[in-house]
């Protein structure tokens with residue numbers, strides 16, 4: 001299988017009010033005016049903005065996604081959102097297993113796998129996040145942790161069509177710190193090999209593995225230029241059209257990869 005089409009996804013986390021839709025309108029306008037961007041572009045806003053954003057982006061090149069979902073279809077789960085509801089609001093994907101969900105809500109890899117299965121059930125792509133803490137990296141356990149999270153979180157029904165993996169070292173999220181390019185390359189090739197063991201070489205080659213953690217306009221080209229990095233999951237720098245556009249532009253035909 002040939003190299004997958006890159007994906008640059010913005011995770012707005014608990015940020016954004018109606019006025020923020022203007023940032024996305026700006027972004028959609030730039031994408032429309034520049035048809036050389038090879039990457040798919042996605043925004044995962046807070047649930048309150050998902051329907052409005054999806055409507056706003058109809059007919060544009062930007063996809064929308066949720067930030068989490070419940071494993072069940074419906075029921076007595078106050079405050080939770082089913083994958084079907086995200087799809088109904090216009091989402092094409094959902095992030096599951098973000099480290100903030102794993103840490104703040106005690107989500108285990110088993111929970112994450114059930115959520116990814118719910119995403120498939122609703123016809124959504126599951127963006128499954130994995131990554132080590134700083135203590136785990138310092139201990140030399142990064143690959144071991146990533147392997148365990150991947151094997152626990154990835155459903156048996158995963159394919160290159162319905163799943164994206166996001167490698168996000170916990171210590172790099174929102175801190176301005178990033179791993180060395182060598183370390184990023186090592187983890188991504190390790191994930192690719194693990195996927196090949198699970199899904200077969202062909203399927204694994206087509207499954208996108210994103211890097212996430214302090215991706216900014218200034219470091220995006222070099223990070224996206226690492227082998228087996230098929231795009232980015234971007235938090236803080238996805239909130240402003242100018243910053244996110246600069247990251248997406250790494251995939252413009254005229255841009256030379258770092």
Ligand code: PEP
Pocket residue numbers: 011168172173174175212213214215233234235236237
């Ligand atoms: C994230 O939350 O997925 C993320 C990568 O955040 P940031 O880009 O702000 O580090």
